[in-house]
Amino acid sequence: MLEASQIIGLAAERGFPRVSLFVPTPRGGPDWRQGPVQFSNLLREAAHLLRAQGADEATAAALLGSISARTDGDFWQTREDGLAVFASADGVTILPAPLAFQPQAHVGAQFVVRPLLPLLMRDGPFFVLVAAQDAVALYRGSRFGLRRIEDGRIPPSAAAVMGGAEIENATGFHPTSRGATAIRVHALGESPTDAREDLIDEFARRTAKAVETVLAGAEGPLVLAADDRMLGKLRRAITRPGLVEEGIREHPSSMDAAALHRHAYALVRDRLDADRRTVIDRLQARLAAGAGASDRIDQILEAATDGRVDILVVAADPGDPTSLGWAPGQAPPPEEQLAQLDRAILETVAHGGRILTRPADRADDLPAAAAIFRY
Structure with a gap:
């Protein structure tokens, strides 16, 4: 997953020429072959833009050649939904992204990162x-x-928690081919089944303690993915607020990363949306009171640059930029207004603020951008 610091770092770079390319890259079915075809078209478009903006042939050839060298062979068979490529004399940065971009090529003195900004709009994190x-x-x-x-505090397996012991599905315990410690249960004393349950209980308790330590201070619901028996033991052992009662009741080995995300997000979507709506209610109250918030992009950008924006609520697609709070006759050109919004988003994230998307059903009563200030 892309980090905000990567996007912010790219946006800060300066110096002509810089090439920014965005292409959709379907991961399955026959459409995956369209990715390299569209990318070739974008390279030709970038070559035209470089010449039009005064880059000499040697510079253009070197820049585009460096991109081609990084995107050949089997490269296209392991992508996400979209691909962003940034190239300059300093090197080439390739960022697979979970966004199906519209194909586009840009050339200028700075990189274009606007298509990546939805990745910064987080409706609250969750954990799995x-x-x-x-x-x-x-x-x-x-x-x-x-x-x-x-x-390192997260145990990699039951064997690691239990000092090398393997917890077997069969009755009793047996050494593994890797030399793990064998646990033998004698005829007298605790039965093999009871001993095995004690070990699994201990595994659940230690795992729960490690997770709560790692997530201490982090907000967001926690989803458990385990088989039924382990799910019950973990649910009893974890005391963290926000534990999702309904877990993913499938063995983790039966799911790939995409399936795991799909199942987990389905369990937390309503809760995250409720949190977002609580924030929006607070935003509307402050806007009505005329204190601690603003829906004017010039004020938001100034506050974001100063590190004063706590939460910025924006439309996923701002559409008509005249909705960004400028008075009639005072607004800069639409593209400059959108650039201001982009900068406000980046500055908010750079200073530790949150970006939330405006719910689609609130477009009529919420501005395209509004912020809650820290002070």
Whole structure:
């Protein structure tokens, strides 16, 4: 998953020529072949734009050649829904993205990042814990996808938690071919079934404690993905607020990343939307009171640059930029208004603020952009 810092860093770079390319890349079916065809067309368009803006032939050839060298062979068979490519004399950056871009090529003194901005519009994060005896993973999710949280406190497996012991599905415990410690249960004392349940209970408790430690202070619902028995044990062991009662009741090995995200997002969508609507109610109250918020893009941009924007609510597609709060006769050209909105989004994220999308059914009573200020 793309990081906000990558987008912000690209937007800050300056110096002609810089080429920005966006192309949809379907991941399945016969349409996947259209990706490289459309990309070739974009390279030709970029060559035309470079010449039109005064780049010499050697510079244009070197720039486009560096892009071609990075996008040949089997490259196109492992993409996401869209592909963004940024090239300059400093190098080529390739960013697969979960967005089906409209094909477009741009050349100028700075990169164009506007098609990537929806990735910064997060309607609150959520988390997914995948827990099986042979694998444990924790993910941070958004409406676009999942990104694994790499943290050494998260146990990689039941064997790691239990000091090398393998918890077998069969009655009793047995050493593995990798030399894991064998746990033997004698005829006297605890039965093999009871001992195995104790181990699984301990695995669930230690996993729950590690997850709660890693997520301490992080807001967002937590979805569990495990088989029925492990799901119940984890649900009893985790005390974190926001635990989603209904988990994903499939063995994690039966799902790829896309399926895991699809199932998890379906469980949290309504909750995240409720959180967003609470924020919007607060925004409307502040706008009505005329304090602590604004729907004027010039004021929002100034506050964002100063690090004063806490939450910025924007339309996923602002449409007519005359809705960005300028008084009649004072507004700059539409493209400049949209550029101001782009900068406000980037500055808000750079200073730790949140970007939320305006609900589609609130277009008539909410502006295309409005912000809640920190102070």
